[in-house]
Amino acid sequence: MQAARSAHDVYYGANGLAAINVGGTTIHSFAGIGFGTDPIGKLIAIVRKNREARERWLRCKTLIIDEISMLLGGLFDKLEELAREIRVNPKPFGGIQLVLCGDFFQLPPVMRRDLSTGIVPL
Numbered sequence: 711m712q713a714a715r716s717a718h719d720v721y722y723g724a725n726g727l728a729a730i731n732v733g734g735t736t737i738h739s740f741a742g743i744g745f746g747t748d749p750i751g752k753l754i755a756i757v758r759k760n761r762e763a764r765e766r767w768l769r770c771k772t773l774i775i776d777e778i779s780m781l782l783g784g785l786f787d788k789l790e791e792l793a794r795e796i797r798v799n800p801k802p803f804g805g806i807q808l809v810l811c812g813d814f815f816q817l818p819p820v821m822r823r824d825l826s827t828g829i830v831p832l
Contacts, residue, residue, distance in 0.1 A: 737775055740766055741792065746785045753788060754795045767796040770806050778810040 738746060742763025743753045757763045775781065790803050797804030 734774075737781065737789065740773075741789060742766070743788070743792070746788055750788050750791050753792055757792060757796055764796060767793060767804070772807045772809060773803070774809040774811070776811045778812040779814060779816040780812070 734740075738744065740763075742757045742760045744756075746753065748756070757767065793804035793806055794800060794802075795804075797806070799805045
C-alpha cells in the first residue's frame with residue numbers, strides 16, 4: 711500500500727486497530743466529529759469551526775476506509791452529507807473518491823441499546 715500513497719490519499723479505519731493496520735487514523739478523528747452522535751447540522755458547525763478538520767476535508771482526494779462493515783450506516787450517511795457541505799460540492803461525498811475495504815459478510819458491529827426503547831442511538 712505504501713507505493714500507491716499520494717499526498718491527497720487519506721487512509722482510515724472504522725476502528726482503532728483497522729486504522730493502525732492501514733497506517734492512518736480513525737474516520738472519526740479525520741472527520742473531526744468525535745463519536746458522530748450529534749445531529750448533522752451540529753456536526754457541520756463543529757467541523758466548520760475546526761480549521762484542521764475543515765482543511766483535511768478540503769485536501770482529501772481519495773478516502774480509503776478499512777473495515778467498512780464496522781461503520782454504522784447512519785454515520786456513513788452523516789459523513790457523506792458532511793463532505794458535500796464542507797467541500798461545497800453537490801457530488802456524492804463532495805467529489806471525494808472512496809475506496810471501501812473489508813469483509814462485507816462480517817457480522818454487524820456490536821452496539822449498546824437503550825434498554826427502555828430497544829433503540830441503538832446514532
